[in-house]
Amino acid sequence: MSKKELNIDKSTRQLIxxxxxxxxxxxxTKNVMAQIIKDPEVQFNFSFTKDEKESKIWLLxxxxxxxxxxxxFFLFRNDFNLAKSFEHSLSAKYLKILVDFIExxxxxxxxxxxxxxxxxxxxxxxxxxxxxxxFLHSL
Amino acid sequence: MKQExxxxxxxxxxxxxxxxxLVDMHKSMVYTLALRMLKNPENxxxxxxxxxxxxxxxxxxxxxxxxxxxxxxxxxYNAAISILRKKHVEMADIDDVQLPENNVVDTFNAITExxxxxxxxxxxxxxxxxxxxxxxxITLFYLDENSVEEISVITGFTVANVKVKLHRAxxxxxxxxxxxxxxxxxxxx
Numbered sequence: 269m270s271k272k273e274l275n276i277d278k279s280t281r282q283l284i285x286x287x288x289x290x291x292x293x294x295x296x297t298k299n300v301m302a303q304i305i306k307d308p309e310v311q312f313n314f315s316f317t318k319d320e321k322e323s324k325i326w327l328l329x330x331x332x333x334x335x336x337x338x339x340x341f342f343l344f345r346n347d348f349n350l351a352k353s354f355e356h357s358l359s360a361k362y363l364k365i366l367v368d369f370i371e372x373x374x375x376x377x378x379x380x381x382x383x384x385x386x387x388x389x390x391x392x393x394x395x396x397x398x399x400x401x402x403f404l405h406s407l
Numbered sequence: 408m409k410q411e412x413x414x415x416x417x418x419x420x421x422x423x424x425x426x427x428x429l430v431d432m433h434k435s436m437v438y439t440l441a442l443r444m445l446k447n448p449e450n451x452x453x454x455x456x457x458x459x460x461x462x463x464x465x466x467x468x469x470x471x472x473x474x475x476x477x478x479x480x481x482x483x484y485n486a487a488i489s490i491l492r493k494k495h496v497e498m499a500d501i502d503d504v505q506l507p508e509n510n511v512v513d514t515f516n517a518i519t520e521x522x523x524x525x526x527x528x529x530x531x532x533x534x535x536x537x538x539x540x541x542x543x544x545i546t547l548f549y550l551d552e553n554s555v556e557e558i559s560v561i562t563g564f565t566v567a568n569v570k571v572k573l574h575r576a577x578x579x580x581x582x583x584x585x586x587x588x589x590x591x592x593x594x595x596x
Contacts, residue, residue: 276515283530283544299456
């Protein structure tokens with residue numbers, strides 16, 4: 269491009285940019301979104317998808333948190349006394365420590381009402397999640 | 408741009424409300440392009456809305472190979488062309504334009520003598536008088552600062568063709584402007 273051409277380009281750009289962009293009506297975005305949400309064809313393509321990577325991270329974090337929480341709970345019950353905590357396990361030595369520990373977990377899980385409350389909470393959350401998804405689809 | 412990508416990814420994951428951000432971001436330019444081509448505010452508004460609905464429906468086809476705006480403008484261009492073809496609007500050849508380069512400079516000088524609001528009014532009038540394709544190319548290149556290559560992607564013309572069309576569209580624009588300004592130009596020149 270010649271120098272003259274470049275100047276004309278620059279001047280024309282200045283001139284046309286003075287005219288600015290046109291604005292649609294104030295309800296434009298609202299109308300578009302209403303069409304998108306109400307259009308059955310759009311709803312067909314619309315799906316709630318879960319971020320697999322994110323949900324795996326949350327799953328691992330939850331499992332880790334439950335495990336650490338349980339260890340703390342186990343120690344707390346024995347006044348943070350490690351010797352007392354593993355009293356029985358230490359008597360049986362080495363492998364028995366692990367077996368006792370697992371037995372203890374099983375015992376806690378079987379009898380604690382908190383576990384049942386936790387499970388009930390999970391079921392309620394799943395039901396709420398399903399209801400919300402169903403409600404959004406019905407919009 | 409990074410934020411735009413974030414919202415596109417949210418839409419692709421199923422967050423329908425994230426799409427409103429994209430609408431807000433691009434509605435002015437999509438509407439401007441529609442108006443430049445259809446020359447009617449009601450039709451332009453309707454077309455612009457259809458463009459966004461169509462864009463939402465086809466979101467999974469957007470592969471980040473171009474700018475989101477380029478992809479959106481291509482949908483706008485195709486939708487507008489489709490309407491114009493249905494209405495049998497004549498897509499005339501523009502080879503007849505032979506405005507000398509000096510006239511471009513004279514017209515530019517004449518309009519810069521005017522006040523800002525007058526300039527805006529006359530420039531808009533000149534753009535309204537351009538044929539749809541000329542108005543689109545001028546708007547994309549000068550107003551939204553798309554490159555010739557991007558305009559080529561939007562319109563489907565070759566890069567060389569876009570350059571020729573742009574050059575001719577610009578001459579037509581100044582020609583239209585000169586006609587609008589004829590009294591003012593005569594006074595100044």
